[in-house]
Amino acid sequence: MIEAKNVYFTYPNDVEALKGVSLTIKNGEFVAIMGENGAGKTTLVKHFNGLLKPTTGTVHIDGVNTTKVSVATLARNVGFVFQNPDHQLFSETVEEEIAFALKNFGFKEKIIKRRLTWALNLLDLTKYRKTSPFMLSGGERKRVALASVLAWNPKILMLDEPTIGQDYRQKEKLLQFILQMKAQRKTVIIVTHDVEFVAECSPRILLMRKGRIVADGEARKVLTNPEILTQASIVPPQITQIFLQLSDFQLPKEVIDVYKAREKLLNLLEAKAK
């Protein structure tokens, strides 16, 4: 469980990035942190694995105060996949890249091998096992970065902008994968601008603006509230925009996914036909 109490954070260059953030994320929750550029999203998640420590306030991960332990200790339970995979890839082969963290955490040889095979399979990377990560395409590198974190099976998984540079199929896979994590009662936190993706997986949304949380609730409520979204410079999903504009036709406003929309529209058409 993640508990943040009244967290303020100021960077060394005097930029105050967090201004009193309090939140609780329970085990097994799926949370999307959204908001405009510079809202403090990445700063906030960096507090969850101890990369940043609050200037004032406290962050507890499973009851442990993040100021009391090292990043490596926290990282064992909190996996963080950075936005840009090029900021972490350095090994000669994909295999070694994925094994890096496992070695850091002191896993046994046998377990490393097993987890490696598992992670390679999960992200469809087995054929690149012996390839240099630098030879892969942007999307593939992103998957290697993800695999290298998943390999140690952290309880909490944080993904910074996971959908950037991924085509539709990979996004679909990512979604499946997140749902799978959810089924395993793992906590998944994504930081993203991708409203369509969020609408599809429908998590709890934390909306940030200028270092504060301005909305916290289910995707269906937050993504269909234009006033709040405008504050955070986010445009509602396209399907929601249509429904908002058609609200004169007695259509519900809280629609974020296509299947629900289809159902509502068919109902309307049937009613008209009668």
Add this chain to the structure above:
Amino acid sequence: MSVFDGLKFRRVYSPIHNLDPRIKFIYVCAIFVAAIIFWELLPLIILFLIQVPFVILAGVQRQWLRSMRGAAFLATIIFSTNFIFSFIGAGYVDPAYYLEYASAMTLRFIVLIESFSVFFLTTSPDHLGLALEQTRIPYEFCFAFTTAVRFVPVLAEEAQTIMDAQKARGLELERGNFLKRIRNYIPILIPLIVSAIRRSLELAEAMESRAWGATENRTNLYVLKMHRGDFVLIAVTILILAVAIYIRLFFGIPSLNELLGSFS
């Protein structure tokens, strides 16, 4: 790393910032020459003090002090090696004289750092590039130089991000013996180098698609012009250099020891 803080430009405006970088550079070179031709403590103290008004006029005291503090370590080494070796070489006699000699050598180093630091603190990379260009240095070189200067902070920021990313994968930089600690930096250095190369290739493509090198004679949005302040500075520079050379050639410079000795 604080030595480098003293070389980082911050965009503020002051009479010193507005000076022509070419003249500022000539001034720095003059101070450089003056510092080299003296090995006595007294003139070096004067050279050191001459620059203090510049620092205050430019309003960069804080950064300047930081770079001085950064230079302190090297200065200590220079002082102790100079003192120890000259003192031993002379056969353990007259420590006061060698103490003064070592101080002079150290101060010479500090004067050099001081003037360079003032130059870089008050000259924007754009200005510098412009100055290079207008001194007829081929544009390719000017561009490479200013780009390198401009990307230093970007690279520093990237190094921090990479460090964070590897720490998040359980890397502990401070763990292990000396050799292990050096090896700990491999996961930081490789991504840093690779992304720097990648960035430079991307930059090259972006530049070329914006017609880089299309014409022989580039024009500039800003052109450097000499103002009154620049003429004043050049006069000051010539004065300092002339006085320094005159004193060097025609005066014997008393050491501080002798001066103090004559009072007692």
